[in-house]
Amino acid sequence: MPKHSMSRRRFLQSTGAAAIWLPSSVKAYTSSEMQALYADGVMQQDVSKWELDTPALCVDLDALEANIATMQTTMSRNGIASRPHAKTHKCPTIARMQIDQGSIGICTAKVSEAEAMFQHGIDQILMTTSNVTSTKIRRAMTLRQVCDGFVQATDSPSNARLLSEAAAALGIDADLVVDLDPGGHRTGITPGQAALALAQLVDQLPALKLKGLLCYDGGSQHVVGFQQRKDQTLGRLIAASDTYDLLQQSGLNTEIFSGGGTGTYNIDHETRGLTDVQVGSYVFMDAQYLGIGGESNTEVYSDFQTSLTILTTVLNDQYAGRATTDAGAKACTINRPWAIIKGESGMSYSSGSDEFGTIRYDADPSRTYKVGDKLELIVSHCDPVVNLYDQMYAIRHDKVEAIWQIAARGMSA
Amino acid sequence: MPKHSMSRRRFLQSTGAAAIWLPSSVKAYTSSEMQALYADGVMQQDVSKWELDTPALCVDLDALEANIATMQTTMSRNGIASRPHAKTHKCPTIARMQIDQGSIGICTAKVSEAEAMFQHGIDQILMTTSNVTSTKIRRAMTLRQVCDGFVQATDSPSNARLLSEAAAALGIDADLVVDLDPGGHRTGITPGQAALALAQLVDQLPALKLKGLLCYDGGSQHVVGFQQRKDQTLGRLIAASDTYDLLQQSGLNTEIFSGGGTGTYNIDHETRGLTDVQVGSYVFMDAQYLGIGGESNTEVYSDFQTSLTILTTVLNDQYAGRATTDAGAKACTINRPWAIIKGESGMSYSSGSDEFGTIRYDADPSRTYKVGDKLELIVSHCDPVVNLYDQMYAIRHDKVEAIWQIAARGMSA
Numbered sequence: 001m002p003k004h005s006m007s008r009r010r011f012l013q014s015t016g017a018a019a020i021w022l023p024s025s026v027k028a029y030t031s032s033e034m035q036a037l038y039a040d041g042v043m044q045q046d047v048s049k050w051e052l053d054t055p056a057l058c059v060d061l062d063a064l065e066a067n068i069a070t071m072q073t074t075m076s077r078n079g080i081a082s083r084p085h086a087k088t089h090k091c092p093t094i095a096r097m098q099i100d101q102g103s104i105g106i107c108t109a110k111v112s113e114a115e116a117m118f119q120h121g122i123d124q125i126l127m128t129t130s131n132v133t134s135t136k137i138r139r140a141m142t143l144r145q146v147c148d149g150f151v152q153a154t155d156s157p158s159n160a161r162l163l164s165e166a167a168a169a170l171g172i173d174a175d176l177v178v179d180l181d182p183g184g185h186r187t188g189i190t191p192g193q194a195a196l197a198l199a200q201l202v203d204q205l206p207a208l209k210l211k212g213l214l215c216y217d218g219g220s221q222h223v224v225g226f227q228q229r230k231d232q233t234l235g236r237l238i239a240a241s242d243t244y245d246l247l248q249q250s251g252l253n254t255e256i257f258s259g260g261g262t263g264t265y266n267i268d269h270e271t272r273g274l275t276d277v278q279v280g281s282y283v284f285m286d287a288q289y290l291g292i293g294g295e296s297n298t299e300v301y302s303d304f305q306t307s308l309t310i311l312t313t314v315l316n317d318q319y320a321g322r323a324t325t326d327a328g329a330k331a332c333t334i335n336r337p338w339a340i341i342k343g344e345s346g347m348s349y350s351s352g353s354d355e356f357g358t359i360r361y362d363a364d365p366s367r368t369y370k371v372g373d374k375l376e377l378i379v380s381h382c383d384p385v386v387n388l389y390d391q392m393y394a395i396r397h398d399k400v401e402a403i404w405q406i407a408a409r410g411m412s413a
Numbered sequence: 414m415p416k417h418s419m420s421r422r423r424f425l426q427s428t429g430a431a432a433i434w435l436p437s438s439v440k441a442y443t444s445s446e447m448q449a450l451y452a453d454g455v456m457q458q459d460v461s462k463w464e465l466d467t468p469a470l471c472v473d474l475d476a477l478e479a480n481i482a483t484m485q486t487t488m489s490r491n492g493i494a495s496r497p498h499a500k501t502h503k504c505p506t507i508a509r510m511q512i513d514q515g516s517i518g519i520c521t522a523k524v525s526e527a528e529a530m531f532q533h534g535i536d537q538i539l540m541t542t543s544n545v546t547s548t549k550i551r552r553a554m555t556l557r558q559v560c561d562g563f564v565q566a567t568d569s570p571s572n573a574r575l576l577s578e579a580a581a582a583l584g585i586d587a588d589l590v591v592d593l594d595p596g597g598h599r600t601g602i603t604p605g606q607a608a609l610a611l612a613q614l615v616d617q618l619p620a621l622k623l624k625g626l627l628c629y630d631g632g633s634q635h636v637v638g639f640q641q642r643k644d645q646t647l648g649r650l651i652a653a654s655d656t657y658d659l660l661q662q663s664g665l666n667t668e669i670f671s672g673g674g675t676g677t678y679n680i681d682h683e684t685r686g687l688t689d690v691q692v693g694s695y696v697f698m699d700a701q702y703l704g705i706g707g708e709s710n711t712e713v714y715s716d717f718q719t720s721l722t723i724l725t726t727v728l729n730d731q732y733a734g735r736a737t738t739d740a741g742a743k744a745c746t747i748n749r750p751w752a753i754i755k756g757e758s759g760m761s762y763s764s765g766s767d768e769f770g771t772i773r774y775d776a777d778p779s780r781t782y783k784v785g786d787k788l789e790l791i792v793s794h795c796d797p798v799v800n801l802y803d804q805m806y807a808i809r810h811d812k813v814e815a816i817w818q819i820a821a822r823g824m825s826a
Contacts, residue, residue: 031826056826129768132727133726138441181732315542316568318568324600328825334748371569371572383743413467413469
């Protein structure tokens with residue numbers, strides 16, 4: 001046995017231990033130490049978020065809860081429902097909170113996400129992407145076998161036939177929605193007669209049950225300016241509403257007509273027939289959404305609060321006009337606009353380096369940083385940022401209240 | 414107990430099982446099925462890479478081995494060593510291959526990477542980033558306690574004093590290199606008298622051992638054109654070489670003078686005193702490096718082969734001039750240039766959508782794709798792509814030979 005094996009065993013034992021050396025009275029906790037302090041769903045000791053090892057992904061509970069409440073209030077007022085997209089948070093705990101507050105289920109983009117959500121107790125799942133390979137169809141049908149609330153999308157007659165064959169072979173009925181293209185030509189079938197024919201096929205094929213339609217207008221979510229966004233998305237959705245009418249006139253089931261997102265959540269109810277919005281980012285918000293402007297606030301999209309942040313530490317302060325942190329592209333992505341330093345002004349952040357972030361000071365920064373200082377970043381684009389982390393710290397009044405597993409992290413298959 | 418709990422248990426049992434339904438004779442394997450087929454380090458049955466569920470990260474073994482051999486041949490000819498950066502692959506198996514073929518150890522960017530590598534048997538580790546917080550210093554010193562080959566970087570006198578205090582408290586000696594700024598002002602101390610003073614301090618402080626210098630010129634690695642790259646990096650490293658001289662003249666230890674990367678691997682030996690290159694991307698290559706041009710091939714940097722690819726599946730082929738795949742930003746990142754479709758021409762790929770990739774056909778594409786077709790992508794920028802996956806499939810002649818854990822995936826702390 002090589003020399004390092006004994007040492008390695010000793011190391012493995014030691015890394016979970018409490019702090020054995022501290023240069024000051026500051027407490028500080030690694031992620032494994034935090035896991036050890038979080039027993040039976042309760043933090044066993046007070047830990048400030050500022051004591052966390054960095055980079056660390058944090059979600060502010062007051063802000064998150066307020067966002068979920070705001071969404072539910074708006075949905076109730078507008079007479080539609082929310083079916084939040086779990087591709088954003090990939091976190092069963094948040095999915096449960098959304099459903100408990102009135103959401104009618106969740107969406108997932110990938111079958112692996114749907115499996116992970118079901119394994120963690122979420123059983124109302126609309127998978128918004130078509131499954132086209134034998135592997136994916138098998139996974140989806142295996143999930144449907146045990147999850148009555150699993151609904152799949154399809155966007156072509158040949159795919160519908162494969163799904164029918166697969167469901168029949170398993171002796172189950174699979175619930176399907178027809179995915180309509182809003183004009184971006186990314187996924188979905190063309191609205192109108194082609195979509196009607198597909199809906200009729202799904203309705204007729206053995207072992208399939210038509211549940212309705214899906215039309216996600218991703219291209220309109222980040223249009224800057226509320227009125228411009230409203231005009232674009234309502235215009236794009238006309239063809240989908242017309243298809244909804246065609247299905248209704250043909251006596252087909254339209255109990256689901258799902259679409260919309262965080263950028264259009266208070267617009268989508270004006271689309272005739274729409275039953276629910278697939279809102280994702282509203283739980284967290286991010287720099288991309290802040291910039292689009294809202295109905296009441298034309299400068300900043302302030303309908304929801306920025307609950308998701310990354311904590312980072314300054315590593316180098318030796319050079320004029322800048323500082324270097326430990327949160328680069330692998331902690332923040334390289335989405336634009338860059339992350340925003342929370343609560344400060346006169347400085348900008350970039351994460352163009354894989355391992356390092358850069359703070360650049362303008363002429364009149366609200367503060368400067370020293371080595372070891374921690375700062376908090378409003379994330380650039382929440383979905384791919386969350387996908388970089390295995391867990392997020394749930395924070396209330398700057399204290400860690402819980403540690404949530406991002407159970408579907410990395411599940412792109 | 415809620416209704417879905419029984420179902421969930423049944424589901425958990427069923428998802429690991431072999432295929433229960435296939436629409437054709439095509440075999441197809443999910444990642445968990447592949448893990449089950451890979452026992453005792455040997456694939457128990459032949460699986461083609463084209464049978465893998467997608468997105469899947471693959472490394473071609475012939476190409477990987479050739480890259481490691483090319484690097485070693487060049488290092489031997491030039492009289493320096495390689496100390497490959499594990500931030501690129503985050504994979505202990507590849508680190509072991511590099512060391513077995515002549516590399517003198519590995520580098521890591523983060524202490525969590527160093528811990529993961531040591532836990533998997535790699536015991537010659539140069540951590541190239543300074544540890545500045547009590548948490549990180551404690552982690553680094555705990556690792557040093559059991560890993561004789563762990564060397565840390567420092568770039569300020571105050572940090573060196575903290576490291577000395579920490580090492581003394583643990584009763585160990587910590588090996589240090591002084592990190593020099595090559596001019597990018599990201600990390601490191603200014604070369605010259607400031608660096609000499611820091612080296613002298615490290616040499617004098619209790620519980621620290623000076624091992625030498627580190628100067629990573631990241632800003633020169635992707636300069637387009639071999640001669641331009643050579644001129645820039647050799648010019649930038651002059652101050653580091655002068656600092657090396659100052660240390661030597663002062664009788665200080667310079668056994669390590671580490672720097673350079675994949676873009677300058679065959680240039681760095683001309684920097685006086687340099688002992689080893691921190692090459693990372695050469696094992697995989699990517700679209701970013703292909704574009705910089707090499708010494709012999711001015712158009713394409715062809716010194717190394719493109720071993721790392723992403724397999725993806727076409728989800729939608731209904732719209733003219735394009736097709737949609739299942740590998741978007743969460744599978745490919747949004748680094749530029751975009752991923753390249755391997756072996757094809759007359760088409761481009763983009764991964765600007767979080768969940769979907771887009772193929773766009775030019776006027777004369779080498780082929781077009783149908784729904785369900787798989788294709789292979791040369792990655793855009795290997796480091797952050799690898800960081801999205803838990804495992805990579807090691808492929809030889811299109812067959813899966815092994816499954817390698819990306820043990821330091823997500824380790825940005």
